[in-house]
Amino acid sequence: MDAIALALIAIIFYLAAATYQLLTLQRKAPVRSTVIQILGGAAILNHGLSVWLAMFQSDGVHLGLSEMGSLATFSISLMLLISSLRKPVLNLVIGVFPMSMAALLFAIWGPVSAPTGYLKTGLLLHIVLSLVAYSLMVIAAFQAVLVAIQNYQLKNKHTRGIIQVLPPLQTMERLLFELICSGLATLTLAIASGVFFLDNLFAQHLVHKTILTLMSWLVFAILLAGHRWLGWRGMTAVRWTIGGSFLLVLGYFGSKVALEILLN
Structure with missing residues (x-):
C-alpha cells in the first residue's frame, strides 16, 4: 500500500473520531474514551506509515514542507492520544x-x-x-483556547454548552501548565541538541527559525515564572501560551513556506 492510500485511510479515521467527539459534546453525553482512542489510534497508525513512506524513499530522505507538516501533525496527534490515557484531553x-x-x-x-x-x-x-516539543506546545495552545472559552462562559454565567462537559477550570489550567512545563523542558533539550549537532544555528537558512524558537522559549519561560511567583493564570496564561506557540509554529514552518511556495 502506498503513502497516498494510507493517508486517505488515516483521514477517514480522523474524521470519524472528530465527528464522534463533536456529536458527543453537542448531545452532552458521557465521553466514551475507548471509541475515540481506537478510531484515533487507527488514524495515527496509518498516518505514521504514510509519513514514513513519503519521507524515506530510495533516492534519500524528503524533508519538504508537505512531509514535515504531515510529520508534525502526526506527532501532535500521537502525543494527544498518549496524553489521553492519563489526562482529560480528548x-x-x-x-x-x-x-x-x-x-x-x-x-x-x-x-x-x-x-x-x-x-x-x-x-x-x-x-x-x-517535534515532541512542538507537539506539546501546539496541544497546549489548543488547551488554552478551551480555557479561554471556559473562562468566558463562567464570567458571563453561561452554564450551558461545552462548559457542561469540560473538567473544572482549575483542572483545565493545571493541565495547561503541565503541558507547557513538559514542552519547555523538551524544547530546551531540542535547542541544546541543535547547538551540539548542527554546524551553525545562525546560518542563513536557519537564522529565522533559531531566533523565533529562542523567542518562543523565552515567552514560555516568562509565563512559567509569572505563574510560579506572580500567580499568572486565566486569560493572561492563555495569551502568553498562544503567543509563544505562534512564534514556535512560525519558526518551524515560516522558512519552508517562504522557500518552497512563496519564492518557488
Missing part, C-alpha cells in the same frame, strides 16, 4: 484531528520536495526532540 481532538487531516491532504496534493540525503544520528535526535 476534547482537543475536535481541533487537532482536522488539522492532521488538512496536513495529509496537503501532503497528497502539495508540492513534491527534493531529497536531502540521509540523516546523521545527531540530527535525527534534534528533529525528534523538536
